[in-house]
Amino acid sequence: MASECVVSGNNSEFELRRKLKYFFMSPCEKYRTRGRKPWKLTLQLIKIAIITGQFAWFGLSNEMTVVFREENLTSFKHLFLKNYQERKGIYAVYTKQEVHEHINYIIMRYLTLRSVTVGNHAFQRVNGTDTPLTLCQRFYTQKKISPENETFSISPNVQTECVYIYSTKPFNITDFVLDFKRLLSLDVHMKIKAINLQTVRHDELPDCYNFSVTVVFDNSAHSGRIKVSLHSGAHVSVCAHANVSGSSESRH
Incomplete structure (x- = not known):
């Protein structure tokens, strides 16, 4: 039981570190890691372009x-x-x-x-x-x-x-x-x-x-x-x- 608790704790710590590392990655690093397109970044760039045009x-x-x-x-x-x-x-x-x-x-x-x-x-x-x-x-x-x-x-x-x-x-x-x-x-x-x-x-x-x-x-x-x-x-x-x-x- 003790060993199972240790393994479970290590897995939780590893998962937390992985999520934190992924969270602080740049959009390009996230794309290389998971292959996900940076839709949020694209949306923000579109908003900036619209606001800049309005100004x-x-x-x-x-x-x-x-x-x-x-x-x-x-x-x-x-x-x-x-x-x-x-x-x-x-x-x-x-x-x-x-x-x-x-x-x-x-x-x-x-x-x-x-x-x-x-x-x-x-x-x-x-x-x-x-x-x-x-x-x-x-x-x-x-x-x-x-x-x-x-x-x-x-x-x-x-x-x-x-x-x-x-x-x-x-x-x-x-x-x-x-x-x-x-x-x-x-x-x-x-x-x-x-x-x-x-x-x-x-x-x-x-x-x-x-x-x-x-x-x-x-x-x-x-x-x-x-x-x-x-x-x-x-x-x-x-x-x-x-x-x-x-x-x-x-x-x-």
Whole structure:
């Protein structure tokens, strides 16, 4: 009985060692030992390939979205800012005439957008009507300043007034009165639509973009220099009607 217990114990120990040794073998060693194909390894490699492909697709799609937004922002600056030049320091105006000229320039560029732009830009439409350009000024409700006498009277309350300019209705910039002594800022808001067609080359349906473009005339310092800046936000959505015909080769 004792010898049988010893043999049984040795067999259990040997079997345990064999299983541990097999467990820590590489897939190639397991294949040479038992001739079993590494299905689990193959499955893991397939999963890695799928995940890698998804990451690559997501990265490419995200890169095209970022590039499209940045390029449109640059285009809007050149379209709506008069005499705009990149890397030329602060973009600003210094006289009342310059302010009115720049506002009028923005309005005219917006109204003639579809005939001026080289991109596929258009007005945003709501219920069949083009959205208007919005011109809003923020100013102190009361302000009396006399630098020569070193006196002033001012109220911290701020008021906002807006006018809406439609592409189908005439507008005269001289009708929009600006009190520069009270003026804090002047904001010009525009809604512009565009389609990112570059995704077609990668067998993806193009996305539609709704850009919210704002030109800000900042006069909060009242220093004699009104700084001008342009900002753009974008909302990406699936186009309402999309039709890509032909093969990928015919679209290149």
